[in-house]
Amino acid sequence: MMDGAAAARFPEASARALGDENLQAALRLLGEGFQARRTDAVERFAGFEDARDAAVAAKTRTLRNLDRHLETFEARCREHGGVVHWAETPADARQIVLELLTDRGVRALSKGKTMVAEEIGLNGFLEANGIEVIETDLGEYIIQLAEEAPSHIIVPAIHKTMPQVADLFRQHHDQAKAGSFPRRTPADLVAEARAVLRRRFLEADAGLTGANFLVAETGSSVIVTNEGNGDLTQTLPQLHIVLATIEKVVPTLADGAAILRVLARSATGQDMSAYTTVSTGPRRPSDVDGPAEYHVVLLDNGRSRLLGTPAEEVLRCIRCGACMNHCPVYGAVGGHAYGWVYPGPIGAALTPALLGVGAARHLPNASSLCGRCEEVCPMRIPLPKIFRYWREQEHAARLNSERMRLGLALWGWFAARPRLYRLATGVAMRVLSRLAGRSRRFRSLVLASGWTRSRDLPAPAGRTFLNSWKRRS
Amino acid sequence: MSGARERILTRVRERLGSAPEEPAPSPEPREARSGDVGEFCRRLQAAGASVERIAEDAVPQAVARYLAERNLAARVKVSPALANLGWAEEPLLETAFGVADLADAAAVMPAALGVSETGSLVHASAGDNPTTNHFLPDHAIAVVAEETVCADLEAAFSAATGPAIPRAICLITGPSRTGDIEQRIELGAHGPRSLHVLVTAPVPERGPASAT
Amino acid sequence: MSVSGSESGRGRVGLFVTCLADLFRPSVAWASVQLLEQAGFEVAVPDRQTCCGQPAYNAGDLPTARRVARGILDAFEPFDYVVAPSGSCAGMLRLHLGRLFVSEQETAARAEHLARRTHELTEFLVDVASWTGVAAEFPHRVTYHDSCSSLREMAVRDQPRALMAQVQGLELVELGDRDVCCGFGGTFCVKYPDISTKMVSDKTAAIAATGAETVLAGDLGCLLNIAGRLAREGRPVACRHVAEVLAGTTGTDPIVPVGP
Structure with a gap:
């Protein structure tokens, strides 16, 4: 896990990033990649603005009665045979997951992509406790091989160029088969990862996924993926653990539909991601596949404290990544410079709440307040306003530099x-x-x-x- | 973590206490309108699937033809829910019924519904309809009846949850893909490299089957 | 208080000069006065104005921002309209001043009243004044940089273009990535100079790619940043505020004289 101290070193890390030619080459692809695809998707869909409004309304409704929806979720989940665990802190959540695994003698855990697992530093913790973690999302797999953290919330290895990925595969994959992997194109590398990971899905005794959202009325978890790794992760092993933070719950599947209508368009520029799966409880008596056990770990980690504050609108986030795809600062320095799990504008808005305004003070400051993030945010999160809020907290707590304070005071004295x-x-x-x-x-x-x-x-x-x-x- | 639940919920209630505004209710479930089959097919194709419209009694032939055209072995794992489609009429097609495994290159499975808004198939898991079959084989061949195509996601969720929600509801919109390497879209990341959809039309009683 | 163009009958405009125009480039303010008078308005320049307060507001120093804002509320009380040759300052006056006074009902109401009367210059000329009387000539290939505040806070995009279209000889070539920030961002450009430099370098490259001789914009902050980078890179592109071109007052040097 990246620790909070790294966020405080943003200036040094961003200077390094600006000098990293591989990173700059990878980031240059954003314009014609995700930005152009999102633009196309929005232009194809006449109802996009209405869909945004509906999605915002759905999430706003959720947050106004979060306690009730969480209780409903728990009750419905239990009715379908699932088990709900509550965790206040990352340490609590890690412990819950570890006990679920060790109680059942699990040796290998397959994982779908989950940012919350990054947030709580799950991989390192489980590995230290003797459990092998198999990342199955291609991007997560690449950075697991590279022993790095994700630099983007939906494209974890976006900072890697193709030759860098080819090098990693050369180092880590069975050399005996090297000849059968040409490694000349992205397609070659995708095929190679598929071949290598295929068997591993079946070897895992447990699968862990995040949730794009949870549905109160049905007690379900929903994941949205393109690779299909998440579905293999939650279908094949005997134990399925869902790790989600409390603000992920929405009241109904119809509310979920409202979110789906803007999610893929904003994220990858698809009208709909390849796979959207609603999972409700463990396998039924008549089922021939699916996990025998279904557990949901509900993590708070600072979310409840955000409610009722000027920053609470970050809780609407659906983790599409549009803000970072369009942010000129993210585009200049990439995700690692932010020093923590959530990079880009949403990271700059959320990280101070989770790590503290002091440790994360650079992140909301490192913005020209250009507002492009808010413009593309499907959930209309007023990110610049939230950056200002954190700057106000920083100033009020006298955490900004003495030189800055002095300059402002002097200027203000004259300006008045x-x-x-x-x-x-x-x-x-x-x-x-x-x-x-x-x-x-x-x-x-x-x-x-x-x-x-x-x-x-x-x-x-x-x-x-x-x-x-x-x-x- | 006993007590965590109460502490979290208490904190949420305390924080919400400052905003006692009565929230608007969730929107009423939309009326389940039937969808546009042409639109459904177009969107599925746009998502990278191939689509064929056939008569409901012509599935085995269509599957055999599809495999032959792509030089694939004439062998499929068929979800038990589709056991009664007259597979025997295609003697050269080897069929097995049950849950797919790594040895299965191709599988045939039903979709409960289609969604024309998104071009999605809706899989609803059941004892005779394993979820694995949609994800493990290289080639997925899905069968969906045109009269099940509904208009939008809300209608699909409402129809798929029915009186009892199945363990898994999967909206499947094209084959597996990834953009994780240099943002280039590649098909077949972990799930199927290809998705072929057979959209079936009812056979008029006593009348000859006709493919459109 | 000093007033000009008193014969006009379309209403009184208080010109919000902006601190950057006041200190660095008075020609922008002169051009603004001229355009507003040509459009038939009586223009006044309250001498109690200093700055819109953004340096403090965006740094989280609300007490200082409030002190500056009170001065603005007093200075611009008596006008039908308040016009600024900057989307950024106009945005501050229209969208943010009120937020400073949420707990002071009376002041908040005054801020709200100011917000309703505040306009960016080109927006005012096109949308409020419906003015089509541009009488200027600028026989050059130009490109236009939209400031983020103009674009996203003030919905200013078509208005400057509608006015530029009336300038004799002006040929507009649009910028690639024209909705992307130039990296100015007020104090951002000195707090995070490396990132800001990357952003402005992307912008100057896009400007160069248009083949324009002059880059115009409606915000001096962006223009100083872009002009400074173009000069450092040795790119022979002139920078001007769009008001100067519209008013035909381009006898002055561009923001940094082109050439060694």
């Missing part, structure tokens, strides 16, 4: 005194203008080195407008 402001700026601009000389620019300026390191600072005209206007009239 128009006459002095005009006098001071009048003098300052005249001086600056003279200093600039005939080139009308500064190539470096002591107090503006952040600016002038990479760009010239245009020189002010000399006389301010307000002073000139006063003379004219």
Whole structure:
């Protein structure tokens, strides 16, 4: 698991990311990749804005009565033979999962992609306790081989180029079969991973998945995937564990339908992902497949504390990844620079709630507030507003730099005194203008080195407008 | 973790207490409108599936033809729910009934419904209809009756849950795929590399079967 | 308080100069005054204005932002309209000022009243004034950068283009990725200069790809950033605020003179 301290090193990590040519090559694909596909999908679907409204309404309804929906979910899940576990913290959730596995003698666990498992650091914990974890999502599998964390919530290995993946497979896969894997195209690599992982699904004694949402009225968990790995993970082993945070519940399947209508379009630009599966309890007496046991671990980990705060709208998130696909900051530095599980705009909005404003202070600050994330967010989460909220918390707790505070105070003092402001700026601009000389620019300026390191600072005209206007009239 | 449940729910209630606004109810379930079969087929194809419209008594022949055209072995695992389609009429097609395993390259299974809004098949698990068959074989051949095609996701969920919700309801929209390597879409990540859908029409009584 | 163009009958506009135009490029404010007068409005420039308060507001320093905002509310009380040659400052006045005063009913009402009267310059000229009297010539190939605030907060996209279409000789070539931020972002560009540089470099590359001689925009923040990067890269593209071109006051140097 990445620890919280990494989020505090955002400036260093982003500088490294900007110099990483492989990463930059991978990120350059976002424009013609996910961005273009989403645009096409939205243009194909005339009802998209209405669908967004319906999805927002569904999730808003959920959150207003979250307690009731959670209780209903638990009761219905139990009626269908499932077991619901409640966990307040990552440690609680890890322990619940471990006990479920060890009580049944499970040695190997197959996993569908779940960000919550990343959030609680499940893999490392289970492996330390002697349980083998088999990541089955192709992207998760790649980064498991690379011993890295995901850098994107729906495309975990988006930072890897094809040659890098080929290298990983060369290092880790059976060399005896090397000749049968040409590794020249993405298709070759997909086929190779398929061949290698096929058997492993059947070897697992238990399968763990996340949930795109939980349905209160039926007590079901729903996963949305394209590879089909999630379905093999939750169908083949004897034990299926669902790991989900409490805000994932929606009241009805119809509410789920409202979310599905915007999810794939926003995520991958598909009208619908290949597989959407509603799982309700363990196999029935007459069934010939499906898990014998079905457990749901409901994790809070800070969600309940967000309710009723100005940041609570992050709880509407359906983890489509559109915000990061379209974010110019994410596009510049990738996901690892954010230093924690959820990168990009949603990470910048959520991480301070989970790690604290101090540890995560860079994330909501590292935004030009351009608003492209909010524009594409299917759930209309006001991400820039939430970034500002965290900045306000940071400022109120005096966690921002002394230099910043001093600068703001000084500027504010003048800005609230128009006459002095005009006098001071009048003098300052005249001086600056003279200093600039005939080139009308500064190539470096002591107090503006952040600016002038990479760009010239245009020189002010000399006389301010307000002073000139006063003379004219 | 006894007590965790109460503490979480208490915290949620405390936090919600500041927003006592009465929420709007969930929308009423939509009237189950029947869907547009042409639209359903078009969308399925757009999602990467191949689609064939046949008479309901012509499934074995269509399966045999499909396998032959793709140079696949004439051997399929058939979900028990489809045992009575007259497989014997295709003596060269080897059929076995039950749950698919790694040895099965192709499987034939029913879909309970189609959804024209999305071009999805709806699998509803049952004793004679294992979920595994949709995901494990390389080639999935699904049979769906055209009169089951409903309009939208809400109608599909409402119809599929029926009086008792099955263990698994899968909406299947095209073959397995991934975009995990350089955002390039590749088919057949873990599930089927190909999805062929046989959309069946009722055979008029006593009349000759006709393929459209 | 000083007033100009008093013969006009279409209403009184208080010009929100913006701090960047005031300090760095007064020609933008002069051009704005001229355009508003041409459109038939009486223009006043309240001398108690300083800045919209965004540096503090976006840094989370609400007390400071509030102090600055009170000054704006006082200075712009008496006008029919408040117009700013910036989507960013207009956005602050229209969408954010009220949020500063949620617990002060009376002040919140004044902020709401200000919000209703506030417009970005090109939006005001097109949507409110329905003005089609652009009398300027600019025989150049230009491209246009949409600022994020104009685009997303003020719904300004077509208005500057409608006005540019009236300029004699102006040929507009649209930018690739035109809805993507240039990396300015107020204090963002100095707090995270490396990321900002990457963003503005992508923008200047897109500008160069259009083959335009001049890049225009409606926000000076973006323009200073873009002009500074173009100059550092040695790309011979001039930067101007769109108001200067619309007013025909392009006798002044561009934001950074092109050339060595």
